Amino acid sequence: MFRRYLSSTARNWNSAVTTTNDIVIIGGGPAGLSLASAIKTSPILKDLKCTLIEGNKLIDSLESYYNNPPEYIDKRVVSITPTSMDFLKKIGGWDYVKHDRIETYDNIHTYDSISGAKMEFDSPELATMIENINIQSMLYQNIKRANNESTENELILLDNTKVIKIEEDPHSEWPILELSNGNKIKTRLLIGCDGYNSPVRKFAQIESRGWSYNRWGNVATCKYRDNEIRLSTGWQRFLTTGTLALLPLPNNWCSLVWSVPPEISNILNKLNDEQFKFMINAAAKLSEGELKYLYQIADNDSDKLIDEIKWRLEIFNNKPTNNSEDYPLEIEFIVPNSRAKFPLKLSNADSYIEDRIALVGDAAHTTNPLAGQGLNMGQADVKSLVETLEKSYMRGLDIGSKIALEPYWSDRYLPNHVMLGIVDKIHKIYSTDFTPIVWARSFGVNVLNNVPFIKDFMVQQISHKD
Amino acid sequence: MNKYSNINNINNINTNIRTIIQKRNFIKPLLLSLSTIAYSSIYQSTTLANKIENNELHSNKSKNEIELEKLSSRKFFKRPPKLYENHIPTYTYEKMLMFIGSSIGAFLHPERNEFIVTLGESTATTEFLINLRNNMLNDSIGRKILKDRPYITSNILNLEKLKTYPENSFGKCYYNWLIRENCSPDTRVDVKFIDDEELAFVFQRYRQCHDFYHALIGLPIFREGEIALKFFEYLNIGIPFAGLGSIFAPWNVKKQIERERLFKIYYPWALKTAYHCKKNLINVYWEKIMDKDVNELRRELNITPPPDMRSLRKLYKKSIAK
Numbered sequence: 081m082f083r084r085y086l087s088s089t090a091r092n093w094n095s096a097v098t099t100t101n102d103i104v105i106i107g108g109g110p111a112g113l114s115l116a117s118a119i120k121t122s123p124i125l126k127d128l129k130c131t132l133i134e135g136n137k138l139i140d141s142l143e144s145y146y147n148n149p150p151e152y153i154d155k156r157v158v159s160i161t162p163t164s165m166d167f168l169k170k171i172g173g174w175d176y177v178k179h180d181r182i183e184t185y186d187n188i189h190t191y192d193s194i195s196g197a198k199m200e201f202d203s204p205e206l207a208t209m210i211e212n213i214n215i216q217s218m219l220y221q222n223i224k225r226a227n228n229e230s231t232e233n234e235l236i237l238l239d240n241t242k243v244i245k246i247e248e249d250p251h252s253e254w255p256i257l258e259l260s261n262g263n264k265i266k267t268r269l270l271i272g273c274d275g276y277n278s279p280v281r282k283f284a285q286i287e288s289r290g291w292s293y294n295r296w297g298n299v300a301t302c303k304y305r306d307n308e309i310r311l312s313t314g315w316q317r318f319l320t321t322g323t324l325a326l327l328p329l330p331n332n333w334c335s336l337v338w339s340v341p342p343e344i345s346n347i348l349n350k351l352n353d354e355q356f357k358f359m360i361n362a363a364a365k366l367s368e369g370e371l372k373y374l375y376q377i378a379d380n381d382s383d384k385l386i387d388e389i390k391w392r393l394e395i396f397n398n399k400p401t402n403n404s405e406d407y408p409l410e411i412e413f414i415v416p417n418s419r420a421k422f423p424l425k426l427s428n429a430d431s432y433i434e435d436r437i438a439l440v441g442d443a444a445h446t447t448n449p450l451a452g453q454g455l456n457m458g459q460a461d462v463k464s465l466v467e468t469l470e471k472s473y474m475r476g477l478d479i480g481s482k483i484a485l486e487p488y489w490s491d492r493y494l495p496n497h498v499m500l501g502i503v504d505k506i507h508k509i510y511s512t513d514f515t516p517i518v519w520a521r522s523f524g525v526n527v528l529n530n531v532p533f534i535k536d537f538m539v540q541q542i543s544h545k546d
Numbered sequence: 547m548n549k550y551s552n553i554n555n556i557n558n559i560n561t562n563i564r565t566i567i568q569k570r571n572f573i574k575p576l577l578l579s580l581s582t583i584a585y586s587s588i589y590q591s592t593t594l595a596n597k598i599e600n601n602e603l604h605s606n607k608s609k610n611e612i613e614l615e616k617l618s619s620r621k622f623f624k625r626p627p628k629l630y631e632n633h634i635p636t637y638t639y640e641k642m643l644m645f646i647g648s649s650i651g652a653f654l655h656p657e658r659n660e661f662i663v664t665l666g667e668s669t670a671t672t673e674f675l676i677n678l679r680n681n682m683l684n685d686s687i688g689r690k691i692l693k694d695r696p697y698i699t700s701n702i703l704n705l706e707k708l709k710t711y712p713e714n715s716f717g718k719c720y721y722n723w724l725i726r727e728n729c730s731p732d733t734r735v736d737v738k739f740i741d742d743e744e745l746a747f748v749f750q751r752y753r754q755c756h757d758f759y760h761a762l763i764g765l766p767i768f769r770e771g772e773i774a775l776k777f778f779e780y781l782n783i784g785i786p787f788a789g790l791g792s793i794f795a796p797w798n799v800k801k802q803i804e805r806e807r808l809f810k811i812y813y814p815w816a817l818k819t820a821y822h823c824k825k826n827l828i829n830v831y832w833e834k835i836m837d838k839d840v841n842e843l844r845r846e847l848n849i850t851p852p853p854d855m856r857s858l859r860k861l862y863k864k865s866i867a868k
Contacts, residue, residue, distance in 0.1 A: 369680030374685065391693065395744055400629060 097167075101108060101129050102479070104257060104267040106243060106280055108134030110212060111458040112273035113219035118171045118466045120226040120235050124473055125385040125466070126216045131236040131265060133257070138239035142217045149178055155299045155418040156212040157328060159452035161543045162205055164540075168215070176221035177214060183330045184208045187313040188542070190405070193320065193368055194513055197522035198406070199529050203539045207314070207452065209327050209335060215455075217467040238409035239279040239334030245315040246270070246283040254480070255283070255436055269480035271438045273467075278443035285381065290427030290446070290500075291508065295322045297449055298338045301418040302360070306332055315408040317448070319371070322449045324363050326408050334411075336360060337449055339424055347379045349421070353414045355382060356388040361410045365396050368513065414541040424448050428505055430496055432461075433485040440465060445496050451503045451542070457496055618803070630743040632736045641739065644668040649790070653798055656769060659735070667739045667749065669787040675745040678784065681826055682748065688829035695747055696833055698754040703731040716762070716843055717836035723761040731757065751828065752785060758832040762844065764851045769795070770804050771855050774812035781820030783828050803862060807855075815852040824848045 089391050102121065105112050116132045119125045160168075168174045188201040191248070220237075227234040228279055249256050257265045272280025279290060281428075282451040292349060312328035324338030330333055338360070340348065362374055378385050396402060428445045432438060437527060441458030465488045472484035479485075509521050550772040595605045600614070625634045636644070644667040649663035682688030697700075705724070711717030724730065734754050759779065765771035777792035779785050792813075799805045825847055835843060844851070 367680075369674065369676060370683060373680065373683040388689075399743065400627060 107273035
């Protein structure tokens with residue numbers, strides 16, 4: 081190592097390149113860690129020199145999560161499909177999962193806020209709810225195990241290290257990363273798993289196209305009222321202001337994802353947990369008109385809000401035509417400080433690859449969370465990229481060259497694009513209260529819900545089952 | 547000889563076949579009895595399984611009760627349950643028939659209350675009522691009305707009590723109007739056909755407050771006055787049948803002069819006033835503002851009363867007499 085350092089400095093005396101790598105991954109999110117884990121467990125790629133760089137303090141938090149998990153489930157929860165789960169099992173991460181903190185569910189019920197048209201998916205093990213940090217920690221443990229097994233070529237995980245600058249080596253045209261700890265890394269292949277505002281994508285000058293939905297996703301971890309035994313079910317209500325999703329977690333807990341326009345999001349942010357809890361219960365049941373007036377009260381007169389919601393819910397629950405089984409249970413408790421929000425947008429990069437560059441996960445594409453597909457698309461990217469790298473390595477290609485990476489892009493771009501498009505259309509169809517469209521979508525949903533083979537096909541698409 | 551032998555042969559064969567068939571006769575009963583034995587051995591478990599499936603295992607119901615339950619759970623030919631006390635549940639086709647019948651009836655005989663009432667309810671669609679309810683929810687007084695659910699009768703609005711309100715108060719104005727038009731406060735029929743308890747109240751409220759609008763605006767209750775007020779109601783509150791009335795009812799007004807008066811004076815007045823009116827009249831808590839000054843109330847709502855219809859009529863009659 082030392083000799084190599086000397087030799088490289090001797091050669092490139094004007095630029096202090098300390099190390100040369102085969103692969104550098106930027107970003108320690110689920111995509112980055114599963115990519116690292118997949119490379120380290122691949123029999124073909126495991127001997128490549130590989131580094132993962134993460135800007136935040138990752139290792140400590142992942143270790144502490146693994147050794148003594150926190151009492152409440154984290155607010156950042158994702159839904160993974162059986163296919164993604166199989167992939168995680170294949171790369172070995174699943175051995176370290178915290179089983180008591182994930183929930184596999186068989187039912188998804190969606191309903192329309194205006195017409196009430198319902199869609200009921202039920203299929204064994206449709207999806208699994210899991211914390212982001214649970215995925216990260218199991219992958220980290222898996223990388224640790226892989227490093228212990230082959231001590232010669234360890235995967236280097238640099239956390240709390242920021243990439244200050246990326247530049248191109250004038251001779252080899254390889255990217256050189258300047259790190260906040262003063263080191264420089266030159267790499268054959270740079271993989272960006274660094275999220276929506278990806279610096280890697282900017283460095284590669286790849287345009288990302290799309291639009292903001294003008295919606296904020298509000299998340300929280302909640303507990304249902306314990307008055308009824310129910311199968312764990314994912315509930316989703318399509319309001320014209322955005323979707324309200326209550327996704328099941330173990331022991332009657334649930335995770336809220338409620339997308340609303342910025343003005344309503346501002347109102348919701350002002351509420352305390354108790355008021356917010358009532359607001360969720362109202363949004364799961366009451367009509368759009370009633371909600372509109374409740375937002376106004378929340379804005380101007382929030383002291384009265386709880387009484388008003390109680391009054392409207394009482395009227396709602398007393399109606400003999402309303403069956404309580406058609407709606408989620410009421411929320412009883414919100415975990416303190418578990419509320420957060422994030423902006424929703426659609427984007428898809430023009431290309432996922434460039435010479436010496438590959439983009440994975442959110443760096444390549446972002447989507448509306450209403451179908452719960454974001455992380456699963458990222459996992460599919462990882463799977464495809466690793467297969468591509470294996471193939472090109474076997475064929476003796478330079479794995480950083482564009483031609484070696486091409487199959488990854490051609491494999492993933494279209495499926496991602498189709499999925500983004502479908503989710504976008506669902507969002508658009510449901511964000512209007514224009515009567516003919518409401519009729520059309522309700523009719524469509526009723527047809528889809530009652531024709532078994534179409535429904536089976538859709539379940540297949542949601543869970544990516546073969 | 548040959549022939550005979552042949553016949554004998556055939557006979558022999560026939561008897562042979564017969565004996566064979568006769569020999570096999572025992573198989574059927576054997577199978578039957580075997581299957582009976584087999585079925586009787588599993589009969590209990592299958593009935594038990596059926597019971598478990600139908601949730602009948604632990605219910606101590608007699609066969610008779612179960613039969614009755616089956617009868618009552620028939621989907622067709624059965625009315626849905628009542629949603630509130632005076633509710634009469636109806637099917638959509640019945641509502642449509644009601645609409646057709648009552649609209650013809652109301653056109654030909656607008657003086658008959660049952661036609662007007664039924665027309666009002668059969669045209670009050672859920673969408674319209676929900677909009678009106680939302681309008682009330684968005685107004686602090688409308689919200690209070692929805693919470694209190696006031697029900698107006700002559701007990702609450704006692705004529706003797708109304709008389710005692712000071713001059714120029716809304717209560718007195720209402721009293722004067724009642725006396726002039728010779729009617730009493732509880733001549734309003736209950737809502738029956740609207741399929742939602744709260745929405746039924748909303749429509750009931752509109753119907754019960756109809757007289758207050760009359761008093762506030764000062765229009766009489768004969769046909770011409772009603773048509774003018776209906777147009778105003780349609781513009782201000784949005785009641786669908788009021789709109790229908792304001793379009794179709796003038797066709798049936800026989801006197802040329804009355805129709806002219808409507809189109810030249812009262813319809814333009816209604817358009818103008820409804821445009822300037824600051825509040826939906828459904829959101830006024832009439833019972834609570836009985837002692838309010840009526841002119842102040844009109845100023846608050848920004849309503850200017852139209853020219854008095856009765857005096858216009860008198861003027862016209864005089865001009866004819868001359």
